[in-house]
Amino acid sequence: MIPASFEYVVAHSLDETVGLLAKHGSDAKILSGGMSLIPAMKLRLAQPAFIIDVNGVSGLAYIREEHGELRIGAMTRESALERSSLVKHGYPILFETARVIADPLVRNRATIGGNLAHADPANDHPATMLALGATIVAHGPNGDRLIPIDEFFPSFFASALEPDEILTEIRIPAPGVRNGGAYIKFERKVGDYAIAAVAVNLTLDAHDTCIAARIGLTNVTDVPARATRAEAFLVGRRITDQAIADASRLAAHESDPKSDLRGSAEYKRDLVRVLAGRAIGRAVSRARGGSH
């Protein structure tokens, strides 16, 4: 499994990266963790003529709260998200997501920016970022551009990044009062992509009425997508077991899984129902102040 030949360039700054991207256009690919790109190159599914290694660009790996947001640098490795106590305690949905991505060896290299830029509906971060209502920061020739996550996955395996833009940061609104989230993934074995997974982020008022809800789905739609009917059903409703069951059924209807080696479409759709129920339940209990 030998990749096709390419020219390798190490970029040392964002401006240099953008300059190289502008010069080489769609012949060039950014190399971050390499955990999606290199396997694809080995299979010759990807044959970029230029590889721009951005591991030498400093200042792109950080996790900090600022301006009422959690800001994560694109080059932050999954292992760093997993080890961050800010993430673990403040954003358990994100901790749960990072922990189930691939395996620990892959997580030592894989980056959150690469996971989103790859725009693979089987990847785990897209659903979680959809649920969290994240904003993507893209850096291009004219500086920074903010892209709402709802506009970031326009079509199959494509992101909203322009060919001369690099994803630099992910911004997540800090959780308000009585807000809770959860990510639950079902996989055949460690290191596999999800058979299905559901990300839920919701807010309750003092009387347990849901006042905001976002639900993201993994690997059961062509592009990373939200279960908007299930969300709309929850909002304005008092959270009861029946409401959770009904919302989960709607989420399952909104999924559009394909039969493959991970299971039949029917099985996966029912799995979405079960996982949505569990994820809503866990998010609700977190919103109420419990940890699970």
Next chain:
Amino acid sequence: MALRTVNFTINGEAKSVQAESRQLLVHCIRETLGLTGTHVGCETSHCGACTIHLDGEPVKSCTMFAVQAEGKSLTTVEGLAVGGTLNPVQEGFWEEHGLQCGFCTPGMMMTATALLRTVNEPTETEIREAISGNLCRCTGYVNIVKAIQYAQRKMHATPAPEAVLQGGD
């Protein structure tokens, strides 16, 4: 195809090698440097037989280009024993029969060595999680876990574990 000069240290020794951009690090280690302890199992980033330490962290060397090793410190299984003395993890695999065919063993030992350097007293669950990217088709993992627990006990019985657990940067 143009070759590039790549400089790094491996098992404490500075090396300068010529590599084509597309050469995978594992092939540079095995073929250019002749260090064949690092194995190629799946070639598809799934099995962990190719695990090495990159600046002290366990990574899959089949999923990196050799040119990415520029300026880095690498350790392979050949770098674990010091002066002919096995490191505690290697000794554990010996004592607890942590291998059968041995194909996964170098990768397992690299992951285990890194784990015991970062987590003082990992639970069995933590050990199993840590090696979950290293596949073994023979042992059923039970003796591998025992081998790592042996190493952990051995390190705690010794006054300066850092000095004993060699390997890595």
